[in-house]
Structures are given as C-alpha cells and as structure tokens.
Amino acid sequence: xxxxxxxxPGQTTxxxxxxxxxxxxxxxxxxLVAIKRSGQVETLPDEHGNHLLPSVVHYAEEDILVxxxxxxxxxxDPLNTLSSVKRIMGRGIEDLSSLGNALPFDFKASADxxxxxIKTRQKHVSAIEVSAEILKTLxxxxxxxxxxxLSGVVITVPAYFDDAQRQATRDAARLAGLNVYRxxxxxxxxxxxxxLDQNSDGVxxxxxxxxxxxxxSILRLNKGVFEVLATGGNSSLGGDDMDHAIxxxxxxxxxxxxxxxxxLRQILIASRKAKEELTHDSQAHIEIDHEQLKVSLILExxxxxxxxxxxxxxxxxxxxxxxxxxxxxKKDITNVVMVGGSTRVPLVIEKVGEFFGCKPLTDLDxxxxxxxxxxxxxxxxxxxxxxQDMLLLDVLPLSLCIETMGGLSEKIIARNxxxxxxxxxxxxxxxxxxTAMAIHVVQGERELVSDCRSLAHFELRGIPPMTAGxxxxxxxxxxxxxxxxxxxxxxxxxxxKADITIKPSYGLTDNEIxxxxxxxxxxxxxDIDARMLAEQKVEAKRVIEAVDSALSQxxxxxxxEDEYAQIVSARNQLEExxxxxxxxxxxxxxxxxxxxxxxxxxxxxxxxVQKVLSGKNIDQVDV
Amino acid sequence: MQVDLxxxxxELFGLPVDFQxxxxxxxxxxxxxxxxxxxxxxxxxxxxxxxLAVQKAAWINEAYExxxxxxxxxxxxxxxxxxxxxxxxxxxxxxxFLMEQIELREEMDQCRSCSDPMRCCDHITNKLDQRSKExxxxxxxxxxxxxxxxxxxxxxxxxxxxxxxxxxxxxxxELEDDIN
Ligand SMILES: Nc1ncnc2c1ncn2[C@@H]1O[C@H](COP(=O)(O)OP(=O)(O)O)[C@@H](O)[C@H]1O
Ligand SMILES: [Mg+2]
Numbered sequence: 001x002x003x004x005x006x007x008x009p010g011q012t013t014x015x016x017x018x019x020x021x022x023x024x025x026x027x028x029x030x031x032l033v034a035i036k037r038s039g040q041v042e043t044l045p046d047e048h049g050n051h052l053l054p055s056v057v058h059y060a061e062e063d064i065l066v067x068x069x070x071x072x073x074x075x076x077d078p079l080n081t082l083s084s085v086k087r088i089m090g091r092g093i094e095d096l097s098s099l100g101n102a103l104p105f106d107f108k109a110s111a112d113x114x115x116x117x118i119k120t121r122q123k124h125v126s127a128i129e130v131s132a133e134i135l136k137t138l139x140x141x142x143x144x145x146x147x148x149x150l151s152g153v154v155i156t157v158p159a160y161f162d163d164a165q166r167q168a169t170r171d172a173a174r175l176a177g178l179n180v181y182r183x184x185x186x187x188x189x190x191x192x193x194x195x196l197d198q199n200s201d202g203v204x205x206x207x208x209x210x211x212x213x214x215x216x217s218i219l220r221l222n223k224g225v226f227e228v229l230a231t232g233g234n235s236s237l238g239g240d241d242m243d244h245a246i247x248x249x250x251x252x253x254x255x256x257x258x259x260x261x262x263x264l265r266q267i268l269i270a271s272r273k274a275k276e277e278l279t280h281d282s283q284a285h286i287e288i289d290h291e292q293l294k295v296s297l298i299l300e301x302x303x304x305x306x307x308x309x310x311x312x313x314x315x316x317x318x319x320x321x322x323x324x325x326x327x328x329x330k331k332d333i334t335n336v337v338m339v340g341g342s343t344r345v346p347l348v349i350e351k352v353g354e355f356f357g358c359k360p361l362t363d364l365d366x367x368x369x370x371x372x373x374x375x376x377x378x379x380x381x382x383x384x385x386x387x388q389d390m391l392l393l394d395v396l397p398l399s400l401c402i403e404t405m406g407g408l409s410e411k412i413i414a415r416n417x418x419x420x421x422x423x424x425x426x427x428x429x430x431x432x433x434x435t436a437m438a439i440h441v442v443q444g445e446r447e448l449v450s451d452c453r454s455l456a457h458f459e460l461r462g463i464p465p466m467t468a469g470x471x472x473x474x475x476x477x478x479x480x481x482x483x484x485x486x487x488x489x490x491x492x493x494x495x496x497k498a499d500i501t502i503k504p505s506y507g508l509t510d511n512e513i514x515x516x517x518x519x520x521x522x523x524x525x526x527d528i529d530a531r532m533l534a535e536q537k538v539e540a541k542r543v544i545e546a547v548d549s550a551l552s553q554x555x556x557x558x559x560x561e562d563e564y565a566q567i568v569s570a571r572n573q574l575e576e577x578x579x580x581x582x583x584x585x586x587x588x589x590x591x592x593x594x595x596x597x598x599x600x601x602x603x604x605x606x607x608x609v610q611k612v613l614s615g616k617n618i619d620q621v622d623v
Numbered sequence: 624m625q626v627d628l629x630x631x632x633x634e635l636f637g638l639p640v641d642f643q644x645x646x647x648x649x650x651x652x653x654x655x656x657x658x659x660x661x662x663x664x665x666x667x668x669x670x671x672x673x674x675l676a677v678q679k680a681a682w683i684n685e686a687y688e689x690x691x692x693x694x695x696x697x698x699x700x701x702x703x704x705x706x707x708x709x710x711x712x713x714x715x716x717x718x719x720f721l722m723e724q725i726e727l728r729e730e731m732d733q734c735r736s737c738s739d740p741m742r743c744c745d746h747i748t749n750k751l752d753q754r755s756k757e758x759x760x761x762x763x764x765x766x767x768x769x770x771x772x773x774x775x776x777x778x779x780x781x782x783x784x785x786x787x788x789x790x791x792x793x794x795x796x797e798l799e800d801d802i803n
Contacts, residue, residue: 019667152666181666225654324792381666391658417688420662422681445796480677481662543669594671601671605660605679609630612659613637613652 019151021181021382022142023189023374026131026155026169028086029211029341031055032368033138034375035146041193041375043368044141052367053141056083057133059120066137079106080120085127087212089172090164092116092506114506128508129516131172139178152181154378156370159185159215159231160397162443163455163485164506170482171508175516181381183482187217188228188392189373190339193364195221202334203229207352207360209315209342212238216319218326218333224389230325230416231397232318237311239275239342245307246271246299250286254295263290274299279344305347312351319355325416336360339369394419396479403440403449412477415445422478426492429473433465439475441485454505460489460498473498529583536586540578543590547571547597550604558603570596631703632686640703642696642763649690656683693755694785697762697778704771720780727751727787731794740798744791751791755784 025032030052034043043051050068058070058081065073074081082105088096093116096107106119117124139150157169166183173180187206195204201221208215215233219226247267251259259267266288274284278301286297323330336352338360343349353360364372380390395416401409402425413423427437437460444452463471472492479485489498508516547567555564570593577589633640636652658664660679665672689695698708727747734743758781765774 182663220650222650222654225658227650227654321796324795381663383667391654391661391663393654393657393661418684420677420681421684422678478677478681481680539670543671546669546672590670594669598671601675605675606630608659609635609656612655 019382020142020146020148021375021378022139022150022153023184023371023376023378024135024138024153024155025186025189025371025374026086026134026157026172027055027210027370028084028213029055030367031134031138032371033142034368034371035142036375036379037146041372041379043371044145046141053134053138054083055086055134056081057085057130058082059122059125061121064122064133066133080122082118082120082125082130085130088116088127089131090162090166090168090506091127113508113512114504115508115512126508128168128172129175131169132175135173135176135178139176150178152179152378152382154182154184154189154374154381155180156184156186156189156374158213158235159187159217159228160213160233160235161185161483162398162453163400163483164453164504166483167504167507170484171513174513180482181378183484184374184377184392185217185228185231185394185397185483186370187215187231187339188219188226188394189370189377190337190364191217191219191221191226192373192376192390192392193369194335194337194361194373195226200335203328203332204335204337205319205333205356206337206339207315207319207343208233208339209348210238210340211342212236212240214238214315214318215340216315216322218322218328225391225393227393227418228395229328230322231395232322232325234314234318237314238340239272241311242275242308242342242345243268243271245311246274246304249299249303249307250288250295250297253297254293256293259292263292266290267293275304275345278304279346301346308345308347312348315348316351316355319352330356333358337369338362339366341366394481394483396421396483398443398453399445400455400477400479400485401442401444401449401452403442407449408447409442409444409449409452413479419479419483420481422476424474424476427473427475428469429463429466429471430468432468434468434471435463435465436461437463437473439487441477441487455485456505456507457503458487458489459501459503461501462496462499463491464494464496533583533586536583536590537578540574540586540590543593544571544575547593550600554604554607555600558607559600563600566596567593567600632689632699633703635683635686636690638690640700642693642700642759642766644690644696649687653683653687693759694778694781697759697766697774697781700766701771701775701778704766706771706775708775717776717780720783724783724787731787731791734794741795744795744798748788748791751784751788755781758784 020035023034032043032051032053034041045051046053046067048068053067054071056067056070056074058065058073058077060080070081071083074083092114093107096116108117108119108124115126115128117126118130135155139153143150153173155169155173157166161169169183170180187208190206190208191204201223203218203220206215206217206219213233213235214237215231217231218229220229247264250267250271270286270288274286277284278299282301284299286295286299288295333356336356336358338349338352343360343362343366349360349362377390377392396413396419397415399411399415400413401411404410412425413421429437439458439460440449441455441458442449442452443455446452460473460475463473470493473489474492475487475489477485477487487500487502489500490496491498548571551564551567555567559567574589574593577586581589631640635656636649638644638649638652657680660676660683662673662676662680665676668676689699701708727750730747734740734747737743758777762774762777762781765771765777
C-alpha cells in the first residue's frame with residue numbers, strides 16, 4: 001500500500017512483478033542468508049552444501065576471501081584474517097582495549113576519522129568494510145540461486161544494538177550495494193519464524209544466548225502483528241563465558257597459575273569442545289598436550305552445571321527485569337523460544353523452563369531461525385504478499401539522552417518506547433544575537449554521560465538573532481523503524497529551520513562512505529555518476545506517478561483550485577526536466593514537488609485515519 | 624508535520640474520552656493504525672512517503688504511550704478537559720497521603736539491609752499497585768462528575784506512587800548490577 005498510490009480493488013496498476021528479497025543474519029561467528037521461494041523459506045547453502053558462512057574475511061595481497069576459505073587461513077595468518085568484527089561495529093578506538101586479546105588485530109586510529117581501521121597487508125579496513133564483504137558474498141549466493149537481482153534485503157541486528165552499531169550495519173549494506181528494507185532485531189526475527197510456524201497468538205519470550213551476548217525480548221503476537229513489549233539483556237554474557245569457566249576449572253585441576261596466551265587458547269578450545277559434548281553426553285573427556293600442561297580429565301555434566309550456574313542465574317535476572325519493563329508476570333508468557341547456539345546447553349533449557357513454568361520451544365534450528373524470520377519479513381516488505389497481514393512493531397532498546405550541565409544525562413526517550421517515535425524539546429538562547437548551539441546525544445541508562453554511549457554532536461546554525469531568551473528553539477528527536485535517530489530543529493516564533501551538522505562519535509561521515517564506495521567499485525567516476533542519475537530518474541517517475549494517481553482520486557475534494565494548480569505545475573516542471581537534467585537539478589525538482597504537495601499528503605493521511613478504524617479492512621483504504 | 628490537531632488521542636484510537644478504557648480495543652486499533660501507516664508499508668514508496676510515514680507512525684505511538692499508561696492518560700484527560708498542568712509547581716496538601724509516602728520510603732530504605740531485598744521490593748510494589756488501583760477509581764469518579772480540581776489532586780497522587788515504583792525499579796536494577 002502506497003501513501004499516494006491508489007489501486008482500486010481488483011484493478012492492477014502495473015503488471016505484477018515479483019520482487020526478490022532475502023533475509024540476512026549477519027552474525028558474530030557465522031552468517032546466513034535465507035529466501036522465500038514458492039511458499040517455502042530456506043537458508044541457502046554454498047556450492048559445498050554449507051549453510052553457515054563463517055564471518056571471517058581474509059585480505060590477501062590482492063584478493064579478498066570470505067567464509068570457510070578465510071577461516072582455514074586464520075591460524076596461519078591471523079593478522080590478515082579478520083573475524084568477529086561484529087563486536088567492533090559502531091565502536092571507537094578506545095572501546096577496543098576492553099575487548100582485550102579477544103581480537104588480536106592491529107588497530108589504527110586515523111586522524112580524520114572516528115572509525116578505527118585494522119591494518120592488513122592489502123589495506124587498512126574498518127569493520128564496516130569487512131561486514132560489507134560478508135554481505136556481498138551472501139547476497140551473491142542468493143542472486144545465484146534466484147537467477148535474478150535482489151530488490152531488497154532485511155538484515156538482522158541484536159536487539160541491544162545502539163544507534164551507532166545500527167548505523168554501521170546500514171553503512172555496510174550501502175557499501176555492499178544492497179537496498180535495505182529494514183534492520184530487524186534478531187529476537188523479533190526469531191519470533192516471526194516461530195509465530196508464523198505455530199500460528200499461535202499470545203505473549204512470547206525470546207531467549208537468545210549466543211557466543212558473547214544475551215538478549216531477552218517479550219513480544220505480543222496478535223493476528224500477524226508482532227509487537228515487542230520490552231527488550232533487555234547483557235551484551236557481554238554468553239557461551240564464551242562458559243568456555244572460560246571450564247578453562248578455569250582445568251587450570252585449577254592442573255594447579256596452574258599464570259600461563260601464556262597460546263596455552264590459554266588451547267585450553268579454551270578444549271573447553272568449548274567439552275561444553276558442546278556435554279550437550280549430548282553426561283561426561284566429556286578433556287585432553288591437552290602442551291609442553292607446560294599435559295592433562296587428561298573427565299568433566300561431569302553435574303560439575304559443568306555448577307560451573308555455569310551463576311551465568312544462567314544472571315540471564316534469569318535479566319528475564320525478570322524485562323518482564324517488569326513489559327509490566328507482565330511470568331505466568332502471562334505463553335511460549336518461550338530458544339535462540340542462539342548456547343541454548344543447546346541442557347541446564348539452560350531446564351532453568352529457563354523452570355523460570356517461566358513452561359517447556360521452551362527448541363524445534364527450530366537455533367542457528368537458522370533468525371535468518372528464516374528475516375526472509376519472511378523481507379518477502380512481505382518486497383510486496384509479494386498482497387494481503388500484507390504481517391507487521392512487526394519494535395521498541396527502542398536503550399534510552400536516548402542529551403548531555404546537560406555537569407556531564408549529566410537527561411532522558412529524552414526512555415528505553416522500550418515503541419518506534420518510530422518523536423519527541424520535541426524546547427530550548428532558548430542565553431546570549432543576545434546567539435545564532436548557533438550544540439547538542440550532545442548519548443544512549444544508555446546511566447546518570448553520567450561518560451557512562452553512556454556517545455552517539456553524535458549536533459551543531460545547530462542559522463537561528464535568527466534575537467535577544468537572549470527570546471528565541472524558542474524546538475528540537476525534535478526522531479527514531480525510525482530501524483532504531484536510527486535523527487534530529488531537526490526550528491525556531492518557533494519565526495519558523496526558521498536550523499541547519500544541522502552531525503558529527504557522529506563512532507560513525508563514518510557521508511564523505512567517507514562516498515570515498516569507500518568509489519574505491520570499492522572498479523567503475524570509473526562517470527559510471528557512478530550515471531548510476532546516480534538513473535536512480536534519480538526512477539525516483540522522479542515514481543513521484544510523478546504517485547501524484548497523478550492521488551490527484552485523480554481526490555485532488556479536487558481535498559484541494560482548492562490554487563493548491564491544485566500549484567501541485568500540477570510543480571509536477572509538470574519535474575516531468576519536463578527528467579530527460580534533460582543533472583542529478584542535482586532533478587533532486588531539487590523532486591524536492592519542489594514534494595514541498596508543494598506536503599500539505600496535501602498530510603490531509604490524505606488524516607482522511608485515511610478515519611477509514612482505518614471505520615471497520616473497513618486495510619486493503620480497502622485509499623491511502 | 625501537519626497532523627489533525629482537532630483530533631485528540633482518544634478519537635484517533637476510536638475510543639471515548641474515559642479513564643476506563645477498553646484495552647483490547649486500544650491494542651486492536653493501535654495495530655490497525657500501524658498496519659496502515661507504519662514505514663514498513665512504504666518501503667517501495669517515494670522518499671516523501673517514507674518520511675511522512677515515520678512521522679505519522681511516531682504520532683500514533685505517542686498517542687498509544689499516553690493512552691496505555693494510567694498516569695499519563697489521567698494527565699492527558701485533564702488537559703483535554705481544559706486544565707493547564709504545570710508539573711513543577713504542583714504539590715499536594717494531603718498530609719495523610721504524605722505520611723504514607725514517607726512510610727513507604729522508609730520501608731524501601733529498610734529493604735537495603737534485609738536478607739532478601741528482591742522479595743522485599745516485590746512486597747512494596749504489590750502494596751503500591753493496590754494504591755494505584757484505588758486512586759484510579761477515585762480519579763474516574765471525580766472526572767465523571769466534573770470535579771476537575773479533585774481529579775487533578777488524585778492524578779498528582781497517582782504520579783507520586785508511580786515515581787516511587789520507578790525508584791524501586793531503579794533499586795532493583797542496582798541489585799542486579801551488584802549480582803552481575
Ligand atoms: N552443542 C552446543 N552446546 C553448547 N554450546 C554450543 C553448542 N553449539 C554451539 N554452541 C555455542 O554457541 C555459541 C555461538 O552461538 P551463536 O548463536 O552462533 O552466537 P552469535 O550469535 O553470538 O554469533 C558459542 O559459544 C558455541 O560454543
Ligand atoms: Mg546470533
């Protein structure tokens with residue numbers, strides 16, 4: 001359903017064209033792609049039959065290798081083989097120290113960018129570029145399978161991802177040349193995969209325990225609408241901690257104190273193997289053969305359960321918290337869905353079941369469920385499902401705040417507020433003739449700005465000069481359906497919009513992305529320019545078509561003659577320009593038409609609100 | 624954006640201006656409205672459509688947030704009823720109420736030294752939940768009879784209770800942080 005575009009029931013405006021869409025799970029350890037074909041959703045394998053693509057990228061002298069081939073080179077060439085970069089998406093150089101030796105790469109801060117680069121033999125790359133390589137590989141796999149280009153993708157992100165991490169993911173997709181319909185939260189995707197499968201309404205909890213993170217979300221499912229009620233978790237808690245717990249136990253058994261990092265790595269690999277064995281067996285054998293340590297141990301399931309008891313308890317504390325946020329009681333939960341590799345651990349299933357008082361659902365493969373949900377959503381968004389009865393309503397995972405006096409944070413939008421959301425705040429000037437001001441936006445729950453994540457500094461300019469305290473500057477913070485924030489500002493008494501310059505704390509600037517795009521494409525500059533012009537032409541035609549169809553429907557009902565004539569004139573102007581203008585000129589003409597039809601579109605929306613609730617079903621509404 | 628300012632949030636959601644709301648209908652209508660205006664419905668639309676859809680969906684969510692929350696709903700109803708509320712300058716002169724608040728706060732402080740603070744918090748929370756139910760009933764009665772000033776007083780108490788509940792929440796978060 002388009003806002004301006006109207007199709008009468010039974011009348012098709014264009015020959016139906018199938019849009020191909022894919023769902024991508026861009027994971028820390030592994031990534032996957034899924035598509036929906038002939039009513040079936042499936043994850044896609046590579047030519048060797050592997051569905052999981054290790055999230056590893058190897059930079060050789062000239063080539064870039066992704067996935068299994070890269071993974072195989074990791075031991076031999078660790079510094080040029082990048083893995084787990086999801087952990088540094090949207091992070092600054094100073095955050096990297098907290099990751100310790102988990103990521104052994106050679107990080108470089110660069111003077112003119114806030115995004116850390118990793119030094120490889122080929123070039124210095126950011127996590128965004130590495131992720132783009134993974135996305136390209138998966139999109140290519142889907143296109144090979146479909147035999148056609150993808151019109152759009154849905155990419156999943158952890159629910160707790162902040163604005164910077166989401167923006168980084170979007171940027172990666174842009175570099176990969178993908179049209180992103182939506183960033184979808186992983187637990188929501190899992191709910192979709194289960195919900196549509198089981199076709200059951202109610203309130204469900206999604207418990208997602210991965211390698212390094214824990215996510216818990218509560219959703220209400222009602223007639224195809226998935227409404228996230230609250231989300232929470234712990235971004236540094238997961239299977240890796242279980243490995244460490246076993247590792248410590250091994251060292252204790254062997255009476256070891258300080259050890260070097262190579263031995264530690266061996267111990268952790270053995271620990272992980274033992275942990276995974278204990279999923280099926282009641283005991284695991286641990287053999288380590290190192291000059292400093294030769295042991296052969298047996299780890300009982302019961303001992304393992306004791307080792308991880310605290311960790312599991314911590315996750316249940318988060319569950320309790322999120323229930324409170326959702327204003328619900330344990331017994332309101334009708335189903336618990338288990339997602340993530342670590343939910344294979346029997347103690348986890350047992351304790352979660354005990355906590356919620358029901359048997360957790362584990363029938364879908366926890367590795368694939370997220371990609372499957374994303375593919376289902378992608379298919380709906382592509383417009384292939386005319387009834388469009390599925391809708392996903394998400395929330396803001398972390399509060400949005402601004403910095404106030406003394407480095408304190410003031411909440412503007414609280415966590416778990418449904419998105420999209422907009423909140424306005426009024427400021428005034430404190431000096432005569434003041435024309436600029438700055439706002440620092442952070443995300444998090446803590447009182448001190450320094451304990452929250454810095455998102456961006458916004459500089460407002462062009463405020464009309466007035467005496468101190470006379471200007472009324474309304475700043476509006478908006479979060480879209482992807483969880484991405486934007487800021488606009490207006491001086492209310494004059495109606496003058498302020499110019500805003502954004503300085504992202506940890507993101508790429510538009511210029512950087514442009515440069516990367518140009519670098520990554522082998523095309524000459526002319527090709528890229530031609531592509532941008534072609535895109536503007538398509539957009540121009542789309543806008544004209546939308547306006548024509550709206551005007552013929554209700555233009556004379558909702559507009560007076562002057563207003564009508566003004567829109568038509570802007571429309572004709574644009575049409576005339578399509579074939580003989582530059583990209584910039586076209587952009588401006590589109591903007592002009594949009595400006596003259598803004599009020600009209602708003603009226604149409606208000607009209608349609610009435611119809612939505614008046615009992616007609618949504619498909620009949622001429623929006 | 625231009626939204627229909629004549630329309631209040633209750634009307635937007637097809638509900639009567641009444642404190643007792645039909646929650647199922649509210650949820651249903653929220654879904655219907657979002658089904659029509661959510662940006663996901665415009666991923667193939669023009670940039671303008673996308674932008675407006677975000678604004679419209681945000682506005683619907685704003686209404687939803689206010690209708691859903693009894694305290695915000697009560698305050699909003701007073702505004703719809705023509706009262707100008709100024710949060711900073713409002714106090715309550717009800718001493719019995721103030722005494723009770725002080726007691727509750729003391730009880731909360733004692734929680735910190737008791738053996739099972741989580742359960743202790745739950746206990747206070749239950750008590751407060753009971754209180755807010757009573758206040759809600761009072762508010763409704765006053766509002767319906769047109770005693771706006773009394774309704775405003777009660778809404779103030781509802782706000783106090785909610786604030787303490789939030790503090791308990793905050794405290795529980797601290798407890799969790801300690802354990803984690
Ligand atoms: N059979 C198993 N038993 C226990 N843990 C497992 C098993 N299989 C995988 N895992 C653990 O799952 C984690 C990876 O989960 P995954 O959901 O893929 O993580 P992420 O989403 O963080 O990349 C690792 O810690 C791995 O050891
Ligand atoms: Mg995962």
